[in-house]
Amino acid sequence: MIHRFSTRQTLIHAVLILGAIVVLLPFYVMVATALKSPVEIASGTGGLFGAQAPMPSEACLMQGGSEADCMTRPAIDNFRQAFTKAPLWRYLLNGVIVTAAIFLLQTLIAVPAAYALAKLRFWGRDAAFALVMFCLLIPVHAIALPLYLMLAHLGLTNSYAALILPWIVSAFGIFLMRQFFLTVPDDLIDAARMDGMGEFAIIWRVMLPTAIPALLAFAIFSVVAHWNDYFWPRIVITGERSLFTPPLGLREFKGDLDGTFYGPMMATALVIVTPLVAAFLVAQRRFIDGITLTGMK
């Protein structure tokens, strides 16, 4: 009996490990290639993570440096090129600006609306809620073309506004926060009113602190979606390099280098993938709970 049990377990582990290998394969390819020299990449040698034998940096040679001056380790050379061939820091900063601005504006607009829908009685509330529910059905990716036209008519393409504006109202965010606010007891709000608090103060000082878990879940959902988004930036940012978000920058890098400089390209990919993956590894429970809670959209 015990023997059969362990055979079964071994079999399950075998299947799961096989799956894990397939899932991790591209991550391994990315890391390994980012560490290897061009020769190692072309010949498939260098072991798992490159031999790291000193080599002359091609970029340095092209700028006229002597071979002795240009000696470096492949891993260092790849990352140096990733950060010098393209303004990668700028792209990362843009990513942070855009994701943070989107989330802050989404919160600023969704939280009061959610509070009104959950706790205030007024004429038109049902219609407003029906509108939110209807908007949940519209994927923003699908209406990109008219949104792009509207922004183009306003002369806003190639601007931060174009990257941020279409996302500032999240029907899903309103819905999620409303569901959470519904669970807050009315007594709490009545007590706050007795204390002379206005509705605005109630939202930010009474409701929001109780809804931190929901807000955090929404933050994870929002940041993951917008940091990784490639579709929308691709549409509204055309050629204005200083506005590129990380995925756009990587795409440009690939185009520029004609796909031959695999080492620096994989180093760039690694740099833009790392922040979220690292955050996830550090706070897995939070991320998985957050994604489960917000998985509806």
Added chain:
Amino acid sequence: MPDIPRLNRPEHRQARAGRALIAPAVLLLLLILILPVVVAAVLSFSDYTLGRSGIGWVGIENYADIFARSSYRKMITATVLYVAVTVPLSVALGLGAALLIRSVGAGAGFYRTVYFLPVMASLLAMAIVWEFALHPSLGLVNRTLAQGCGTWLEGWPWFAGGCSYGFPMWLSDRDYALWTLAFIGIWQSFGFNMVLYLAGLTSVPRDLYAAAEMDGVRSGWERFRLITWPMLGPTTVFVITISTIRSFQVFDTVEALTHGGPAKSTYVMIYAIYEKGIAQNLVGMGAAITVLFLGFVMLISVAQRRFVERKVHYA
């Protein structure tokens, strides 16, 4: 007690506050989501191009084109095939992974973490990595396959063919490109489904299994068929819907790796909207595809809502 003026009564104050608080959201929803749908619907009957003044109305010509011209028929075929492959497989793999992880003693957390990693990583970045891994000569995949040449694997005709004529160019052969993109799509998304299924599994009451055991249900398969699967019904409906909508929207891999080719074999709808409506400035056509696309997606969402009375799946 003196009469409070009507407008200052608490319920009126509350109503005013409510409307003021919801006004920005309603206004923006109308402007950012509803208006574009209307704009798309109107423009789909035109030959409008950005930058030119005036609009020519062409009636249903754009829609007629979609169903008549072979390139748009290929678009529908590619989209439907992509969805038809990725959805069942990513749902099945998500469920399979969740069940296996639940039944494994040690290491469950490790597997869950690993399988979820692709969900967190930028799909564009990982697409480029996959492109490299699948590179016909430099890539790890074909290099590994080539190591099997000269062994018993050559007994398999496909493999022998690969050894003599070279293994497939996964992304530039029209027989393989769509399947390769579908594979990347499944690789990226099944961990998400796994997490939803894991949440669904924790909500299955333990005593149901105990009760079934008393009724003589012994085998694992019977337990799954009689209890787990029905109890996961709402999760499954939800997972299928969300997977379908997401795979309908595939764009990153197509744009970065195949540009809809070869021979339009990966020309999916969102990429077509981008290429026609934005890159080629054929706005009318792009708008018509947009409308068709929205129709598809809304149909799926409404069907889902009808299917489960509970409006949302709250894990």
